[in-house]
Amino acid sequence: MKAPAILLAALLAPLLACGARPDRPRAEADRSPTTFPHEKHGGFDCTDCHTGIIKSTRLGDSRLPGVAKCEECHDRTTPEDKAKFAPPRREAREFELRFDHAAHLGRVPKGDCATCHRDLPAPGEPWKTAPPMAACLACHQHQKDFAEARCSPCHVSLKRFPLKPVSELAHAGEFVKDHGRLAKGSAQSCAVCHDQTFCARCHAAETGPLRVEIRFPEEILPDFIHRGDFVSRHQIDAQADPASCRKCHGSHFCDSCHKEQGLSPRSLSPRDPHPPGWSTRGSGSFHGTAARSNIVACAGCHDQGAASICVLCHRSGGPAGVNIHPPGYKPTDKGKPMCRACH
């Protein structure tokens, strides 16, 4: 019953993808080429013609100068001349950025637009008036914002208008290790670019079929946690930071593999993975000392509730005859089922 349901869902999904035909595939916008020879008008300030830009607080609300502006200098009287020199009609479009010209013009030296607009299109070239992002970065050091994908103040939508520089600049350093700490307060920032299908590539520990390092062997740059020969070293990493493992994996995750490897008491032919002296108090490798310092490691095989092997000896009146609770232990509720396993 379940397998067919899952397979049905798996079959449905590509059909959905096929049904999602784009109205227009992602591509460079095919805008009309410019006709205005900027280089022949070098003696003017930009704002002499682009008068509306001075008060413009968002892209698109400042129209290009009309023929009337040209006629302040050029004597164009016939309808043919007016049509010839009229600026091309620019269709309404959605802008990729939020930008306040009015706020910036007062800050650039002498109101010089070329501080940012270093290269204007020549006649016949496509409209590409937006400065490169490097122009923004000349004043705004957004490196921390990049690292956290906090792009929404300037970029309208990075899902809609994905930019290569973001993926190259963002998430520097050990971002794989640090991203959880940053995401605690910035999940909305992550969602600017990533929906949760992206998160699920690594994080669906309950449901994922194979770990990401195996699925994407060509992705050599990210500091994936389980890279290389992880199985051989996992107990060392787990001792260094057991809480880190538990942030994704529960006890059964560990135990299910240990069982297959013959390391769990639930294995068909269990091997004893413990060092000599495990049962001898004062041996240096006594299990009680190990459990006190890293109980999470014990949970990798022995976390079966009332059926845990610990209960056999440590139950009240059991052969161990010792109080296993840590110093200062204060039971919050002695009536809990867990307590009744021993008491």
Added chain:
Amino acid sequence: MVPGYGSGTPEVTMRPRLPLVLAAASLAAAGAARADVVKASSTTLLGAGQVYREGTLKAAYPVLEMVSVSASEIRTGVGEFEAALSGWGALDAGAQAFWQNGAPHATRQSGDLDVGYVRGDLFGRTLGFRVGRQMVVEGVSRMVHLDGGHLALRIPFGTGRPRFVPSGATLSAYAGLPVAPRFATRGGERATGNVRADVAYGGRASLSWPGVLDLGASLAFADDGKEVSRRDVGADLRLSPHRAVQVTGSTFYSLAEGRLGEAEAAVDVQAARGVVVFADLRHVEPDLYLSRSSILAAFAAAKRDDAGGGVRWARRGATLEADAHLLRQEEGDGTRLRLKGTLRPWLATVVGADAQLLRVPDNGYWLARLFGSREWGRIATAIDVWVYGYRKPVNGVDQSVGGTASGGYRVAPGWRLVLAGTAGSDPFFKSRVELLARLVYEQTYVREVR
């Protein structure tokens, strides 16, 4: 259902989730029809290798199909919506059913839904919701994977100017059933995820000064039947007193145990263009990451500290990262050192090296790793080789050596074929060879608004 699990906890079988899957699929379909951004990917993966099962080596040939579809920026008069669906199906073509990420199974077929949700922002992003199979990451929730709902109420204050005035608050809440493999079980002993519970719920309240401070307080509760699994409260902050300085911190406190579970703080300083210096400090009591309903939760109360720092440098295609940390544990101290560099000597070429050293009281290891990738038009290749040396032998072996080589070919726009091979020797395999073939379709469709 997971066979052979001898637990004292009775199995809890939930009703089939087919309606949920179909509902999510329908919503995704409805969304895709009008969405401005649709992302679709399909990955078909064939593997060949060996696995160790109950004392013998077995051949494993997993066949996987992973599919994800998301439709976002679905704008209506009510608000903006997003639908996402990601799942997989698998077939074991080998002689032995393979262990699949924590869920051994007796059948050859398997599969699951990783995420399947609908998200919406209503009333000008004042109210946000997410319903379905999802992950909740905020605050102390600890990336809980659940079938449920999430609500966020965003309350803007003024314009955000002047800069040191809070511009908004957010209140969020979530509740749901923690996800278990293949819809079969919930909670109890069979959960493989980080929350052993039947139900999880929590929320977060935060204040935001854009670019200056994000301050949040959160709680995460979970119940395992009639027992408490989690009762955690916490706080998190991010402070940028200067544009080149960032301080982050978070903590959680277990109400169930009356103890601090974790507290961490980090500071990053952009000391110069391309140079970031960082330091961090962390205290953790790992036993509080066990479910409070576990019998083992009553056995220990260990404390650990971790402190260190480092530097990151990036300039003109080259990066260098170095960090050192001291680990303090009750059974002894440890050290973690790392040095990693990458270089882009030519266009579409990356080479790098990674060296690490980890010492903990019982053991430790060092790593030397070299990697590189190069693209030639439609062809991309990558190689990754590593050597680990163990301070004390693991399974009688003190070193492991391995490498992976992969080659990808862009068959057509959006389609990529990748072939990869891994070979090596490690403490559990004298020699190991694994092969993988992957066909990926990945495309983003955008409807331009003109």
